[in-house]
Amino acid sequence: MTKSLSLGVFEILTPSNGVPTWRHPQGRGDRFGDPAYWRGLVRTLDDAGFDFILFAxxxxxxLVDGVVPEEVLTHGILFPGYDPLLLVSSLSEAAPTLGIVVTSSTxxxxxxxxxxRFATLDAFTRGHIGWNIVTGSTAQVTEGLFGITHFDHDKRYDVADEFVDLCRTLWEDSWDDGALVLDRSADxxxxxxRVHPVSYRSEHFxxxxxxxxxxxxxxxxVLFQAGASGxxxxxxxxxxxxxxxxxxxxxQAAKASADIRARVAAAGRDPHDLKIISGVTVTVAPTREEALAKRQELEEQFSMDDAAVLFAGFTGIDLRSLDPAMRIEDIPGNDQGQTPLDRYRTVDGVDTVQDVLDAFRVQERGFVVTGSPREVAEELVATAEAADIDGYMLEPTFGDAGAYEEFIELVLPELAALGAWHEPDRSLTLRERLGFPSPTPSFRPPSKNLE
Ligand SMILES: Cc1cc2nc3c(=O)[nH]c(=O)nc-3n(C[C@H](O)[C@H](O)[C@H](O)COP(=O)(O)O)c2cc1C
Structure with a gap:
């Protein structure tokens, strides 16, 4: 039986998601700060039956060697940007059954x-909020912008375990079900x-x-995460x-999902008690030729220099400062993400610094799927089966909701025909839609509470 795919989209409250498309006629350079633009976008997704929008x-x-490259400002590369958490209530009014997943750092x-904040948004979204838990940040942010201690990569995850334990303690141990009795006659x-003080103490909190x-x-x-390191x-x-x-x-995706599922099992859970969602950029048109032409137009938006700046932003590695012929295994790593180059190590033909830059420019984040509606649907289904993944998160192509509208019009009916997508039950919370019980969480790891 074909599995039913979960579907989301990946957005950032910046002029473009990465590829600087803000100048393109479909770009959102003049709209990314306008709540009405985002309300229209989420309404489109919710009406079509998407499960969630993620705001990275x-x-x-x-930064490159501690300096902001000029292109960051002139070409709007992940700059400037707004705080997505403050948009959630407004979006939820426009898209009441869409999951809204917001990134927040531990x-x-x-x-x-x-x-x-997240408990409040659970109420305000009527059970459709998710948290994308991130630990990653550069010393520029922790020490520079925040003036706080910058921990190394693994220690940040130790702190994050405690951070999540305390949040869960607050959400799950303080209020019994039914504590809000609202009994007017009894005053x-x-x-x-039925409301209990929490008592939590760990190494950091x-x-x-x-x-x-x-x-x-x-x-x-719903707790989301995107670790790439062990x-x-x-x-x-x-x-x-x-x-x-x-x-x-x-x-590479099959290896990643097998590795994640093995770790889920080692944590004492059913390996499929966790959804694995991959990023994907879909370019679809009624014919394959039209789709390829559109894809070509998209790739032309991204210069090699802008790609190098964005890569440095993701990884802290300035590929332009290295010998283009340097082998991938000799590229010096750093603390920003432990494994920024891992995704390329198994890819045929990506052996050198120049190859990494070439590959990144045309495949910035996730699968690239281009073709006619049927071709795209078949590739998405075959990949999900072969790699044992549960769904996809689409990226916009030229910046606005156009890529989603094309996907909805052309690909969703094909996915449905293949049995790989079903109309959602709109009465469910996001947690329930993803297959977990609400309001009780599906599992709870042993706490690091020292009390
Ligand atoms: C789809 C996706 C979304 C991500 N969103 C963010 C984000 O919004 N903010 C952030 O700081 N890191 C984000 N990351 C980075 C991850 O949280 C993580 O740090 C990275 O994948 C490296 O893994 P590691 O921390 O295990 O080394 C994202 C990664 C992926 C794949």
Missing amino acids: DSYGYP SLEQPLPTAR VLVDPS SSHGLFKVPPGPQRTP RGRDFGARNAEAMFIQGQDVE
């Missing part, structure tokens, strides 16, 4: 306000016997007292309900 986010911006934020709003926000429909937001994936296996990967080709 970062306080940082691309290295920069604090557990109590984070728990409070009791909240039953005091402590919290004692009442959590003020009553549980929403999901109680705990430590990152162990964190996801322990804490997350869904993980993102950047599918490069079927073989």
